[in-house]
Amino acid sequence: MDEADYVIVGGGTAGCVVATRLSEDSGTQVALLEAGGSDLSIWIQLPIGYGRTFFDKRINWMFDTEASDGLNGRASYWPRGKVLGGSGSINAMVHVRGFPHDFEDWKAMGNPGWGWDDVLPFFMGSEDHDLGPSSVHGKGGPQHVTDISGGVHPLCRRFLETGNELGFPVTHDFNGANGEGFGIYSINTRGGWRASTANAYLWPVRKRPNLSILTKSQAVRVLIEDGRAVGVVYRQGTVEKTIRARREVILCAGAIGSPHILQHSGIGNGAVLREHGIPVVLDAPAVGRNLQDHLAVSYFYKTRVPTLNNVLFPLIGKVRAALRYAFDRTGPLSMSVNQAGGFVRGGPDATRPNLQLYFSPVSYTKTPLAARKLLNPDPFAAFLLSFNSCRPTSRGHLQIASSDPFAPPAIFPNYLDTDHDVAEAREGVRLLRSIARTNPLAEIITEELIPGPGLESEDALLEDFRARADTVYHPTSTCMMGPDPATSVVDSQLRVHGVAGLRVIDASVFPTVTSGNANAPTVMVAEKGAAMVRAGA
Ligand SMILES: Cc1cc2nc3c(=O)[nH]c(=O)nc-3n(C[C@H](O)[C@H](O)[C@H](O)COP(=O)(O)OP(=O)(O)OC[C@H]3O[C@@H](n4cnc5c(N)ncnc54)[C@H](O)[C@@H]3O)c2cc1C
Incomplete structure (x- = not known):
C-alpha cells in the first residue's frame, strides 16, 4: 500500500x-x-x-x-x-x-x-x-467497563471501612457523580x-x-x-x-x-x-x-489473615485460580491486583482530591523487580498500600539522543522538582501510615515490612519516598x-x-x-x- x-x-x-x-x-x-x-x-x-x-x-x-x-539521582524504568x-x-x-x-x-x-x-x-x-x-x-x-466490586478480595472491605473510620467517604463509582473517597476500581x-x-x-x-x-x-x-x-x-x-x-x-x-x-x-x-x-x-x-507523570510509593504490610498471596503463591492455589478462571472467567486471574483505592484530600487546605490511593491485597517484597511475575507473590500473607499525587506540578522533557530514529530518546522525568510535589509527598506518606494504624486494617497487621518501623519522622519518610518512589506509567x-x-x-x-x-x-x-x-x-x-x-x- x-x-x-x-x-x-x-x-x-x-x-x-x-x-x-x-x-x-x-x-x-x-x-x-x-x-x-x-x-x-x-x-x-x-x-x-x-x-x-x-x-x-x-x-x-x-x-x-x-x-x-x-529521586536522589535515580533513573526509572x-x-x-x-x-x-x-x-x-x-x-x-x-x-x-x-x-x-x-x-x-x-x-x-x-x-x-x-x-x-x-x-x-x-x-x-x-x-x-x-x-x-x-x-x-x-x-x-x-x-x-467491569464493575468488580462483587468479586474483590474480602480485605478490600476492611480498607474501605478504615477510610470511613478516618472520615473519608466511600464512593461506589470513581467515575460517577461523587467520585471522591475510598472505593473499588472498575x-x-x-x-x-x-x-x-x-x-x-x-x-x-x-x-x-x-x-x-x-x-x-x-x-x-x-x-x-x-x-x-x-x-x-x-x-x-x-x-x-x-x-x-x-x-x-x-x-x-x-x-x-x-x-x-x-x-x-x-x-x-x-x-x-x-x-x-x-x-x-x-x-x-x-x-x-x-x-508529566504520576509518581507513587508502596508500603508493605504482613497480616495475620490470608491475603491473595495465600491464593496465588502455593501451587494448589494457582491451580484452583486457573480452574476457576477456565470455568467461568472469574477470580483473581480475571482482575487487576489494584482492586481498591481512593481519591482523597491529604490536608485541610486541599480544595480537591489531591492524592490517589491503591490497595492491593497481594505483595511482592521478595521477587526482584526485573523478574516481577504477578503469579509469584510473597510466600506469606501481606498486602500493599500506595499513593501518588493526583496533579503533580513538576514538568520534565524528552528529546532525541541521536540522529538514529531507532535509538530511544533521552527522557528527563524531573520528578519531585516543585515544593508542591514535595509537600504532597509528605501528606501522602503521613496518610499511608494513618491508614495502616487505624482499625479495622490495623488489627490484622502484624508488621510493616517496608519502609518498616525504624522510620518514624516525616523527614525520614520523605527520604524513603525519594529512595523508592517510582512511575505509575x-x-x-x-x-x-x-x-x-x-x-x-x-x-x-x-x-x-x-x-x-x-x-x-x-x-x-x-x-x-x-x-x-x-x-x-x-x-x-x-x-x-x-x-x-x-x-x-
Ligand atoms: C505497565 C503499565 C500499566 C498501566 N496501568 C494503567 C491502568 O491501570 N489504567 C490506566 O488508565 N492507564 C494505565 N497505564 C497507562 C495507559 O495505558 C496509557 O496512558 C495509554 O495506553 C496511552 O495511550 P496512547 O495511545 O497515548 O499510547 P500507547 O497506548 O502507548 O500507544 C502508542 C503506540 O504507538 C506505537 N508507536 C510508537 N512509536 C511508533 C513508531 N515510530 N511507528 C509506529 N508505531 C509507533 C507503539 O508501539 C504503541 O502501540 C499503564 C501503562 C503501563 C505501561
Missing part, C-alpha cells in the same frame, strides 16, 4: 480508536502503522498476565529514563506497549476518567471545547459500562478478558476493505512538503517504505513516540535538532517539553495542547501549530496529567479527535 486518505502512526490505545472511527466512513481509505506486532498472546489477553508483559521486549519498548534529582493496543495491551486496566475539574482546567488553559460538558459525551460514547446506561455512563459503546475487561482498544475497537472492524493495518511498521519520519504533511517514511522489517497521505497524517504514537517522531521529522527545538544533524523544518520549542503532555506555539504543540483541534495536514491524537496532547489513570482519558481524546477529523475541523 502506498497511499491512503489518513495515515495513522501508532496502533495503541488512541490509534485503535482513531483508525476504527475514521474507517466508519466507507469512502475513506485509512492506513494504521504500528511498530509492534499482533496482540494475540495469552499473557496480553489474561488480565493478570500484565506482570509477564512488563519486561517482554517483544511487545514492550522498555525505556530507561535519565536520573531525577528529586518506563514500560510502554509495542504491540497492537499499545500500552493499553500491557496496562493494569484500571478505568478512571479523572474529575470534571481536570477538564475544566484544560479549557481554562486556552483550549475551548475541552471542558467537562464537552468531553463527557465522548467518555460515555466509548463505554459499555456495567453501571450504564445512566446520566454519566454509556451502554453499548465499544469498550467494556476495570477494562469483557467476559474476564482484557478489553484494550485493540480488542474493543479494532478487532471487530479489522476486515473493513478501507482499513489497512500494517504491523511491524515503524515510522521513521513524517514527510513534509511546502509546510504540509504529505506522508510517512517507515521501516517494515529491513525495508524502508513511504506511504502518502491524501488528507492527513495523524500521530498516535504516545507520549514518548509522538514527540520523538516529530523531532526526527525536523519539528522541534532547532538547536537540539541541529546538534544531531536533523534539518530543521519548523522550530517548535515545545515538542517534547511539559512532560502515566506519561503525558509532551505534545501539549494550547493556543501558543511557543509553549504548546497542537491547537484545540489537535492540529500541529505551523504544519498543515498533521495532528497528534494521544496522551501526549493532555495539557496536564489528569487526576487518575491515563487510559480512559486517552480513549476520550481519541474519540473526540476522530470526530474533529471527520468533521473536517
